[in-house]
Amino acid sequence: MGFVMLRCALCLGVLLAGSVLGLTITSTGPSSIEKAGGESINFDCLFTLAPADTGPLDIEWILLASDNRNQDQMIILYSGDRVYEDYYAAMKGRVHFNSPDPKKGDASINITKLLVSDTGTYLCKVKKAPGVGSRKTLLTVMVKPSVPKCYVEGSSEQGKDILMKCNSAEGTNPIQYTWERISGTRILPATALLDRVQGSIVIKNATSDNSGTYRCVSENRVGKEQCTLSLSVVPPSNTAGTIAGAVIGSLLALLLLAIILYCCYKSRNKKKYEKETSHEIREDVPPPQSRASTARSFIGVGSNRSSLGSMSPSNMHEYAPKPQYNPVPSEEYERPPSHVPHPPASKVAAPNLSRMGGIPVMIPAQSRGGSIV
Incomplete structure (x- = not known):
């Protein structure tokens, strides 16, 4: 009898507690979630109502401010049997209720x-008066x-x-x-030193056996990517020959520069x-012929006298100093030679002629036409 009464009391207590507690959030998912950018996320929020919850149902989803200087942001609302999704412009078209009837x-x-x-x-x-329930979830969006x-x-x-090296x-x-070898023995060399934070691997005192294909995996909490590298360990180069070639090349370059400068x-x-010789005056070059000599040539061409007649005393005037002519020939010199008047003959006495080195010569008399009389 006493046991039955105790059981009835417990049942009554549960009913009273349910009527007091009212609306309850029943979701038990993680309170912190990490996702990669570009992915989707589902926020669970399941609830139950108590018989005492008789008011209108309101469901609010709010993005809480990171500090007290900012305001909380409503992102979606269900009220009066209607969904409102345009509260937050940054998530417009990206946020929806899972159930068509929340x-x-x-x-x-x-x-x-x-x-x-x-x-x-x-x-x-979630609010349905007098019941009220809520649940928080931290979302961290990461970039893979x-x-x-x-x-x-x-x-x-x-x-x-x-x-x-490997770097994202x-x-x-x-x-x-993380580095790994994907060819040959698929085991990293024993002398390899790996830095997981910097993404580098050093192979000490490398040999030809270290040649092969290596893979690097870059990973964080939301994703990973990879790349491959083909390593070929080559024989050491001839350092002495390289230095000698560099020295010889430098010397040849200097020699070529010296030749160009010379x-x-x-x-x-x-x-x-x-340039200097072009301005010098040549003493052995005859001066240019003046127009006086040209005018004189007109006079001498008209008479066809023999050499014998030219040495006669009557013609000695031709050896006398000639008067200076005007550099510009006058009209008188443009006439034909036959019309040029002969200058008066100067007579030279025989003693003076012999003193001058001349030889007296007997010249036959000539007529005006030039024939011997």
């Missing part, structure tokens, strides 16, 4: 094409690593330390890098000499 106990929402700016704390708040770039930095010769230009930290110097001196 009043049946499913207030969950879905956000598509996540952005880094969507990071924050989301609050699901971009496809990394693999390359060898420096030399890849035998006997030297070979440095291989984009991605939310922390990013971890040629320029010779050419400059030659031009200078030609």
Whole structure:
């Protein structure tokens, strides 16, 4: 009898508690979620109503402000059997209720094409007077690593330390890098040193056995990407020959420069000499013939006298000093030679003629026409 009464009391207590507690959120998912940008997320918010919850049903989803200086942002609302999705312009067209009829106990929402700016704390708040329930979920939107770039930095010769690097230009930290060999033995060399944070691997004292294909994986909490690298360890180069070639090349360049400078110097001196000699006066060059001699030639051409007659005393005037002529011939010299008047003959006495070195000669008398009389 006492046991039956105790059981009835417990049942009555549960009913009273349910009527007091009213609306209850029943979702038990994680309170913190990490997603990659571009993906979608589902926020669970399932609820149950109590018989005492008789008021109108309101469902609010709010993005809480990161600090007290900003206001909380309403992103979607269900009220009066109607959905309102245009509260937050940054999520317009990307946020929806999962259930077409949220009043049946499913207030969950879905956000598509996540952005880094969507990071924050989301609050699901269900009200049906007098019951009220809420649930918070922290969302962190991360950027997965971009496809990394693999390359060898420096030399890849035998006997030297070979440095291989891997780096993703984009991605939310922390990013971890892992190297592995995917050819041959598929085991990294024993002398390899791996840096997971910087994404580098150093092969100490490399040998030809270290040649092969290597893969680097770039990874963070929301995704990963990879790249491959083909490593070829080559024999050491002839350093002495390289140095000798460089020295010889430098000497040849200097020699060529010296030849060019010498040629320029010779050419400059030659031009200078030609310029100086072009202004010198040549003493052995006869002066230009004056117009006086030209005028004189007109006089002498008209008479066809014999050499014997030219040495006669009557013609000695031709050897006398001639008067200076005007540089410009006058009209008198343009006449034909037959019309040019002969200058008066100067008579030279025989003693004076012998003193001058002349020889007296008997000249027959001539007529006016030039015949001997």
